[in-house]
Amino acid sequence: MGCFTFVKAVMVMFNLLICLAGICVATVGIWVTVYENSFMSILPPFNDKIWSHVNVGIFCISIGAVMTWLGMIGCCGAQKESKCLLIMFFSIVLIICIAEVAAAVVTLVYSSYAEIFLRMWAIPGLKEQYGKNQIFTNLWNSTMTTLQCCGFNNYTDFSGSYYYKQNGELYPPACCLGLELFPCDEDNADYSRVMGCFKRIVKHTKMNVNILGGIAAGVTAIELAAMGVAMYLYCYLDKKET
C-alpha cells in the first residue's frame, strides 16, 4: 500500500508540473505570436533569416496545449485511480514516443541524403541561375553574406558561371572577404580562402543538432518513466479489482 500511495503521489505531482509547464510554454507561444517582430530578433537561434519563416509561436502553443492536456489526464487518472484515464495516458505517451522515434529516423536518413540533393540543386544553379534568377540570387546573396561563405564547395563553383562571364571574369564579392578593395578575380578569391557554404551550414547546424538531440533524449527518458509509472498504477488497480 505504501508503495502505491507513494507512486500515485509522484504521478499526481509530476503531471501537475507538466500541466503548469504546458501553460507556461503556451503563454510564451502566445506572447511570441503577438510580439513576433520585436521578440524574434532577440532570440539568437531565430535571428537568422533562414529561421524567421518557422512559426515558433504556433509551435509553442501546440506543444503547450498538448502538455497541459496530457498533464491533466495523468493527474486526474492517478488522483481518481481511474484505469481508463491511466491507460489513455499510457497510450498517448506511447504514440508520442513512437512519433518521436519515427521523426528521428526520418531526420537521420534525410540528412544523409541532404548533401547529395543540395549538391545537385546548388552547383548547377550557381553556374546558370546566379545573377539571372532574382529569387535564387537573393537566397545565395543573403546566405553568403550572413554565413560569410562562398559557393557550395568554394569559389570554383562560380568559375565559368553566368555571373562570372557577365561580370568580366570576377567572382561575387563575398568570395574575397577581407580584400574588398580589389576586384574579386581568381587570384584574390583563391588567396582569401573563404569557406564554402555547405561546410559553413554543417558547422552552424551541428551545435543546434547536438542541443536538440540532448533535449530529445531527455524527453524520451521522461516519457519512458511516465509510461512505466502509469502502467504500474494501472496493473495495481487491475489486481485490486480481481
Ligand SMILES: *[C@@H]1O[C@H](CO)[C@@H](O)[C@H](O)[C@H]1NC(C)=O
Ligand atoms: C547579389 O550580389 C551581387 C554581388 O554583390 C550583386 O551584384 C547583386 O546585385 C545581388 N543581387 C541581388 C538580387 O541582391
Ligand SMILES: *[C@@H]1O[C@H](CO)[C@@H](O)[C@H](O)[C@H]1NC(C)=O
Ligand atoms: C574547391 O572545391 C572542389 C570540390 O570540392 C575541390 O576539388 C577543389 O580542390 C577546391 N578548390 C580549392 C581552391 O579549394
